[in-house]
Amino acid sequence: MLQPKKIRWRKHHKELQRIRGKSPRGASLNFGQYGLKAMEPGRITARQIEAARITINRHVRRQGRVWIRIFPDLPVSKKPAEVRMGKGKGSPEYWVAAVKAGRILYEMDGIDEEMAYGALQRAAAKLPIRTKIVVRGVGR
Amino acid sequence: MTDFIVEAELREETGRSAARRLRRAGKLPGIIYGGDKPDLPITMDYNTVSKLLNEELFHTSMLEVKVKGSRGKNTVMLKDSQYDPLKDTATHLDFMRVSASDSITMDVPVVAINTEKCPGVAMGGMVSIIRHSLEVSCRADSVPEHIEIDCGALELGASVHIEDITLPAGTEVHHDVNFTILNIAVPKGAGSAESEEEDAVETEVENGSAE
Structure with a gap:
């Protein structure tokens, strides 16, 4: 699963400013012909990114190329079960990518449209947010 | 020489809120600049221009913008276009004045x-x-x-x-x-x-x- 190689601080704030609003960056296709775009903001865990990636690769088999445009660089901490409140912040449990609405999540190329739509629809089912499939257009 | 003619009107109000009001009214804000002339804020009909934006030639050829209430001919090229990240609709167009011999x-x-x-x-x-x-x-x-x-x-x-x-x-x-x-x-x-x-x-x- 994706996670940073080196970190400066083990625990972070929720950093909601990285989630709220529309994405000014990463909102257009830069690599492939087809892409999956987030239609609402949210936090996508490293497990969900990996699950969607595996789904895409299973569907396209030996064809095509896939780009992952998000990276889970925000640690989420959690207190253990049956522990009283207080005594400090819990330990890091998993990593998430903060995603604003409009962000491109995955890109694909080297396959036909039908297969790309099939793969991206299946990948979208693994993600906790609404998404739409976008195709490279004129001037964009 | 110019295949595309864009009808536009002079835009009196500028700024974020005025541009939003225009977009809600089915208009598309834009600007014409360059050519040692003053900048000209304009507004266009969204439905007409959005069809033109889907044509590849519109992005690379010389265009003529007819601005109501402004004298002179505006021979321009589409320099930049901004899109809404969610809806993928055009939100603003930049036109740069050019002449045929310009590099x-x-x-x-x-x-x-x-x-x-x-x-x-x-x-x-x-x-x-x-x-x-x-x-x-x-x-x-x-x-x-x-x-x-x-x-x-x-x-x-x-x-x-x-x-x-x-x-x-x-x-x-x-x-x-x-x-x-x-x-x-x-x-x-x-x-x-x-x-x-x-x-x-x-x-x-x-x-x-x-x-």
Whole structure:
């Protein structure tokens, strides 16, 4: 699963400013012909990114190329079960990518449209947010 | 000389809230600048212009903008277009005044042709375009609609670099290094017994690196 190689601080704030609003960056296709775009903001865990990636690769088999445009660089901490409140912040449990609405999540190329739509629809089912499939257009 | 004529009106109000009011009313704000003349904020009908934006030639050819309430002819080129990240609708257009003899720099899309005849593709490779557009310098009246790259004779693993292609007459691409435009990629794991999860060539892009 994706996670940073080196970190400066083990625990972070929720950093909601990285989630709220529309994405000014990463909102257009830069690599492939087809892409999956987030239609609402949210936090996508490293497990969900990996699950969607595996789904895409299973569907396209030996064809095509896939780009992952998000990276889970925000640690989420959690207190253990049956522990009283207080005594400090819990330990890091998993990593998430903060995603604003409009962000491109995955890109694909080297396959036909039908297969790309099939793969991206299946990948979208693994993600906790609404998404739409976008195709490279004129001037964009 | 100009295939496209855009009808526009002078825009009196500028700023974010005024632009939002215009968009809600079915208008599209824009601006005309350059050519040693003052900037001209304009507004256009969204439905008309959005159809034009879907035509490739609209992005690379000289246009005429007829502004109601303003004298003189505005011969321009579409310099920049902004889109809503969610709806993918145009939110603002920048037009730059040009004359036919001006030398300009524009992004022109790259198109791969004869991919069905490509021997590399027949052997299981795929056409992988590395540069989807090239920044070309040419006269304003001779900007190519797109740059075609013939893949008809490319073998598996072959690459096309900027110095390999023949550009249309009068067009040049400034480059320091002989960068790759496209290649015929060999699928990862082709012919081997690797697990299917690892078969597709896959690249992880760091946040913001591709902006």
